[in-house]
Amino acid sequence: MCLGIPGRVLSIYSADGVRMGKVDFDGIVKEVCLEYVPEVQVGDYTIVHVGFAITRVDEASAQETLRLFREMAMLEEELNPDQHAELRAPPACPVLHDSN
Amino acid sequence: MKYLDEFRDGALAQRLAAEIRQHTTRPWRIMEVCGGQTHAIIRNGIDQLLPPEIELIHGPGCPVCVTPLETIDTALAIAALPGVTFCSFGDMLRVPGSRHDLFYVRSQGGDVRIVYSPMDAVRIARENPQREVVFFAIGFETTAPATAMAVLTAKRLGLRNFSMLVAHVLVPPAIEAILNAPGNRVQAFLAAGHVCSVMGYWQYVPLAERYRVPIVVTGFEPLDILEGIRRAVRLLEAGEARVENAYARAVTFEGNCAAQKVLAEVFEPCDRAWRGLGVIPQSGWRLRPEYRDFDAQHRFAIGNLHVQESPICRSGDVLQGKIKPNQCPAFGTLCTPRTPLGATMVSSEGACAAYYNYGRMAAPAPLHHY
Ligand code: SF4
Numbered sequence: 001m002c003l004g005i006p007g008r009v010l011s012i013y014s015a016d017g018v019r020m021g022k023v024d025f026d027g028i029v030k031e032v033c034l035e036y037v038p039e040v041q042v043g044d045y046t047i048v049h050v051g052f053a054i055t056r057v058d059e060a061s062a063q064e065t066l067r068l069f070r071e072m073a074m075l076e077e078e079l080n081p082d083q084h085a086e087l088r089a090p091p092a093c094p095v096l097h098d099s100n
Numbered sequence: 101m102k103y104l105d106e107f108r109d110g111a112l113a114q115r116l117a118a119e120i121r122q123h124t125t126r127p128w129r130i131m132e133v134c135g136g137q138t139h140a141i142i143r144n145g146i147d148q149l150l151p152p153e154i155e156l157i158h159g160p161g162c163p164v165c166v167t168p169l170e171t172i173d174t175a176l177a178i179a180a181l182p183g184v185t186f187c188s189f190g191d192m193l194r195v196p197g198s199r200h201d202l203f204y205v206r207s208q209g210g211d212v213r214i215v216y217s218p219m220d221a222v223r224i225a226r227e228n229p230q231r232e233v234v235f236f237a238i239g240f241e242t243t244a245p246a247t248a249m250a251v252l253t254a255k256r257l258g259l260r261n262f263s264m265l266v267a268h269v270l271v272p273p274a275i276e277a278i279l280n281a282p283g284n285r286v287q288a289f290l291a292a293g294h295v296c297s298v299m300g301y302w303q304y305v306p307l308a309e310r311y312r313v314p315i316v317v318t319g320f321e322p323l324d325i326l327e328g329i330r331r332a333v334r335l336l337e338a339g340e341a342r343v344e345n346a347y348a349r350a351v352t353f354e355g356n357c358a359a360q361k362v363l364a365e366v367f368e369p370c371d372r373a374w375r376g377l378g379v380i381p382q383s384g385w386r387l388r389p390e391y392r393d394f395d396a397q398h399r400f401a402i403g404n405l406h407v408q409e410s411p412i413c414r415s416g417d418v419l420q421g422k423i424k425p426n427q428c429p430a431f432g433t434l435c436t437p438r439t440p441l442g443a444t445m446v447s448s449e450g451a452c453a454a455y456y457n458y459g460r461m462a463a464p465a466p467l468h469h470y
Contacts, residue, residue, distance in 0.1 A: 003136065004242065004294040004320075004350075018253060033219060036245055036359040047297065047350055050189070050239075051217025052246040054359065055297040055350050068321055079216065 004047040004054065005069060005079070006062035009034070012042055023048060026066045028079050116326040117149045120333050127153040128336050129285050130329060131278070131421060133271060134292035135162030135449025136320050142454040144322040146329075154333065157285065157421030158454075160274055160377060161292055163239045163267075164191045164447035165415070168373040169407045171267045172197040175236055177402045178265065179205045179212050185228065187221035188236040190214040191447045196440055198408045218250035218264075225254065225262035234396045237264040242294045244268045244385055245359040248366035251387065251394050263396040266386055269372055271295050272303045273383035278420070279311045285421055288332040290318040290325070293347040300355025304343045312341040319347040366391060375443055376416030413442035418451050425452040426460055 007023035012034060014020065023032040023046070030051070037053040040046050045062035046053040132138055138158045141147055147156050160166050176197045179186035186202070193202040193214065206212040211231070215221050218235050225233035237247040247264060254262040271292060278286055291304055296317045304315045314335035318328030328346045335342065345351055363385070372384025387395045413435070414428045425431055425444065435441040437453050444450035448457065455461075 004297070016253065016257065018249070030216075033217075033246070033249060035249060036356055036362075038358060047294065049242050049294060050246045051219050052249065054242065054245065054294065054356060057350050061349050065321065 003069070004049040006045050006047050006057050006065050007032070008059075008062070009040055009042050009044050009046060009053075012040075021053075023053070025079060026070060028076070030079060113149070113323060113326060116323070116330050120154065120326070120330050121151045123330075123333055123337055124151045124153050125337060127155070128287055128333060129155045129157055129421075130288045130290065130332050130336075131157040131159045131286040132290040132318070132325070132328075133159040133161040133275065134290075134295070134320070135165065135447065135451075136294075137290060137292065137318065137325055138162070138451050139449050139454050140320055140322055140325055142458045142460060146322060146325055149326070150329065154329070156329075158418070158451040159278070159289075159421070160374060160419040161240065161271065162444070162447050162449040162451075163243070163269060164189075164195060165419070165443040165450045166269060166374040166376065167192070167195070167238050167267050167443070168375045169198060169409055170373065170405060171265065172201075173199075173405045173407050174397065174402050175265055176200065176202065176205055177405070178234055178396060178400050179210050180208070181232075181400065183230075183232050185211045185213060185224060185231045185233045186236070187213050187215045187224060187233060189238065191449075192236055192238065194440065195443050195446050196410070198406065218247045219253065222250050222254050222257070222259070222262060225259050226257060229261055231261060232399075233262050234400075235262075235264045237266045237268060240269055240271060240292070240295050241299045241363075242292075242297070244363055244367065245298060245356070248362045251366050251391055252362065254394060255391070260393075263394050263399050264387070265396040266367075267372075268367065268385040269374065270369070270383050270385065271299075272307060273380050274374070274377075275304075275307060275315075276311075277377065277380040277383070279307075279313065281420065283422075286313075288314040288316070288336050290328045290332065291315050291343075293317060293319040293324070293351060296345075296347070296351040296355065298356050298359050300353050300360075301343055301345060301351065302353055302355075308341050308343050314341055315343045317343070317345045317347050317351050319350065374419075376419040410441040415442035415444040415452065418444055425455040426462060428452070432456060432461055 007025040010022040012021040019034045021034045033052045221235035316328045316331045367385035369382045370386040373379045412430045417423045440446045444452040
């Protein structure tokens with residue numbers, strides 16, 4: 001959950017009074033809150049953490065980071081976590097130890 | 101050097117490593133605070149590129165790992181209540197509480213959902229007015245702006261069925277606690293880049309001065325980390341205790357002012373217990389009294405929890421850099437990512453899981469005592 005992923009802002013709009021946008025992470029498009037990056041415009045790259053843009057970055061460094069995440073196959077899992085949770089879950093929770 | 105070809109620019113990595121070797125005249129111990137950096141260091145074998153004098157100590161910068169057992173047990177109790185929809189980041193579901201984890205609660209019929217963003221939990225609350233929707237707000241300063249905005253949004257929408265179990269933790273007080281701990285071994289810090297994207301790095305300047313310790317703001321990619329180490333070594337060798345920013349492409353001195361303003365509006369500092377480390381003064385954020393209606397702790401008043409840590413787990417020693425994960429007797433045998441005894445084995449950013457996932461099974465050679 002701690003990753004910050006760079007993405008490209010595709011559009012900016014207001015939803016319930018909050019500045020939101022569509023952001024493209026190497027093909028995966030997500031809705032992102034842009035309230036904290038008032039300077040960011042359509043076409044800019046921004047680092048996104050749990051659905052919030054936290055800072056602007058330049059395109060070259062954004063592309064480089066995306067390439068690394070792609071190699072580590074971390075992008076899908078971070079952005080669509082509920083579809084991956086079952087894979088990681090153990091079949092049943094082990095009872096760790098008895099209480100006394 | 102088998103890892104070198106995995107670097108984007110192997111030649112540059114080689115040059116940075118050579119420069120570090122060249123400048124190192126004495127043993128130094130450097131802590132990378134952030135779990136994301138720990139993960140990258142072990143995955144890429146960065147520690148093995150360094151001269152033997154440099155020891156990396158893996159810090160407590162994984163929010164999943166440091167959320168105290170009592171809070172996990174509170175989460176488990178709330179999630180099991182009828183009428184509650186409990187929303188969390190995925191990593192938290194397998195964190196062992198005293199008796200079980202959130203996956204277990206779900207298997208027993210609890211409505212536990214994994215969300216990507218706290219705003220997803222606000223949406224679920226809005227769409228399900230008959231449910232009590234609770235979000236498990238863990239994380240460092242990087243994550244807190246998101247949960248703060250979720251509360252503001254819920255308030256503006258007039259949602260009465262949304263609340264948060266808040267367990268936010270802060271980096272600078274943790275660094276100070278590590279420096280103050282008896283027997284502290286850390287001589288320099290790599291500060292977590294994205295925490296500083298939000299908060300800037302002005303908070304670290306007085307720490308560097310007071311404790312005479314170099315602090316380098318560092319990114320997450322292998323080359324970023326090598327560069328952070330290179331700068332830390334240079335400062336250590338020169339006897340200079342100051343803050344340097346090695347992640348300028350995403351971090352400014354002031355940080356993100358818009359985010360800091362909202363954080364100050366919604367949260368106030370509080371003492372916070374860290375799993376494995378104990379209570380650190382003023383090291384957390386809780387909701388301000390004006391937002392108490394959104395505080396799950398207040399709303400659900402779960403009392404009388406008997407918490408019990410695994411008697412075997414040594415994650416506290418791991419988090420303080422006293423042992424490496426593979427020096428824990430349970431590592432890789434009783435304790436694996438599928439059967440974690442402690443939180444540092446659960447999250448991919450936890451030091452124990454990083455060592456396990458990247459095959460660091462053997463305990464390191466005993467350290468020389470200089
Ligand atoms: S290996 Fe497991 S039991 Fe040992 S310290 Fe790490 S989490 Fe705890």
